[in-house]
Amino acid sequence: MLQVSIYRYNPETDSAPYMQEFQVDTQGRDIMVLDVLHMMKEQDNGLAYRRSCREGVCGSDGMNMNGKNGLACITPLSEVVKNGKLVLRPLPGLPVIRDLVVDMGLFYKQYERIQPYLQNDTPAPAIERLQSPEDRDKLDGLYECILCACCSTSCPSFWWNPDKFVGPAGLLQSYRFLADSRDEATRERLAELEDPFSVFRCRGIMNCVAVCPKGLNPTRAIGKIREMLLANAT
């Protein structure tokens, strides 16, 4: 029997959030945390959480499992359970809508701020804008982000200033376009980032790197943005 403690909050009926205990019979199998959530939902169908693809592609089921953010669908119990206990909480730092469902508004607002689309004013060629294999390689480790918010919600700088600090997810995407040889808005993008909050509130503690379910490295991307800002201004 696996003992699961889960964060419950329904603003329509609860005055405050509380932790609810569940006993789940996993029959000794090493299943994913998302499977455990399904078993719990069979016991209490009022339990709310997001999920979609159940294979680590859509990024819907980011949550805090035994203190560490990750995707429930690709996290096996053997990776997180300690002493037969599992504690599930919503992603930290974002407002809770219900149970494990959080309001991602601020996260998306910061993503929108970095203008996550290719900007190029030269007339488009007949077929496509070409890029050398070397230039294309620069986008590896950047474009794979699925916006699950595990990194930004594990970042204290994002907790304290989610309205001003872009956060690791947004900055990784920002660098994805700064590094793109086809993008022409480099100067404008950098000008938007040189204040003390947007990029520089990062203190390099690398929580983002430790939790990214896709194995990406936002801290490295933030370092590259700083290098570009420095090269542009000195």
Added chain:
Amino acid sequence: MVTNITNLGRSGLSDWLIQRVSAVILAVYTLFIVLYLLFNPGLDYATWSGLFAQTWMRIFSLLAFVSLAAHAWVGLWTVTTDYLKPTGIRVGAQTVIILAIFVFLVWGIQILWGA
């Protein structure tokens, strides 16, 4: 772009560079003082005073003091913007910090060139 007026350099980039350069200066100064104390075990007042009577040591010390002032301002400004959310309390704390840094800096200069 987030606007700020109480941080040291008005730009995150310049604050960041100042923080790193001043950290290197402070590290070199600390290392020098520690090594000096280690290599002068029976240090007396005359030797210590003689060290600080030399112009290069005064310049080196002033450089370290200015670095410390800048480093403290950038660092503590960041702390206030992280943890002090009500504007009145935050601006008040920033004023006290900047005033203290100014007093300590002038005091340090007076000690270096006073005696």
